[in-house]
Amino acid sequence: MHKPGEIRVIVLALIRDGERIFVSEGYDPTKQSNFYRALGGGVEFGEPSQVALEREFQEEIQAELTNIRYLTCIENLFIFNGKQGHEIIQLYQCDFADPKFYQIESLTFSETPERKHRALWIDIAKFKSGELRLVPEVFFDYL
Template sequence: MNRHGEIRVIVLGLIQHGDRIFVSEGYDPAKHSTFYRALGGGIDFGETSLAALKREFYEEIQAELTNIRYLGCIENLFIFNGRKGHEIIQLYQCDFVDPKFYQLQSLVFHESENHKHRAMWIDIARFKSGELRLVPEAFFNYL
């Protein structure tokens, strides 16, 4: 780790169904604001981004993915909870294998022992209108 923090390399899966996308809900305590982002997580050393994508979806919501297509790379500089963050995001488009995931209202999953998250389908229009916040902003280029 350098003295300014660390650059995280993560993978996110963009799952679109009609006019909706599948996202998880996050909360920034410093800004008192809720935000949404696609599911995914960190890429481990020695692991490809594709393998990490499949592992993260399986670990978090026990979902298998299909029709996986690489979309591109996003560099994301942000401030979360008052601290600067820097991510390199490998972005993939994908679909769920199990059709039950398309019927879900929402589901709760554990990213770690004390981190509970909610994942849900949200209309893209609600992000585009600014009613809800989708991060990173560059995500809009792929919708």
């Protein structure tokens, strides 16, 4: 994990299929609530963000991406598990190269051996209605 007081540079993929988007489910122990965010991960020193994006998808869900298009940079200040976080997000729009990823209900992947996550397709309407929480909020500008 990153150190407290550190600004983290991450890359996220906005993968859309009609009226649904592909997200991972997170849980905030302090707020005792689930939240959802696009898949991606940290950019390593000397690594272009698009390369980081492709690497993260390979590592986490063994998926290849296609039609990769840079969207924007988002500065995200947030509180997670009672601690302040600060991320600079490079956001890309893309598609899965393999159509099988559009058929899956959900899949489980490990960021680290002790941290398992679920990735799944969710209707955008569920986020817009407030039934489910999508982070960061500014994501709505791109949906």
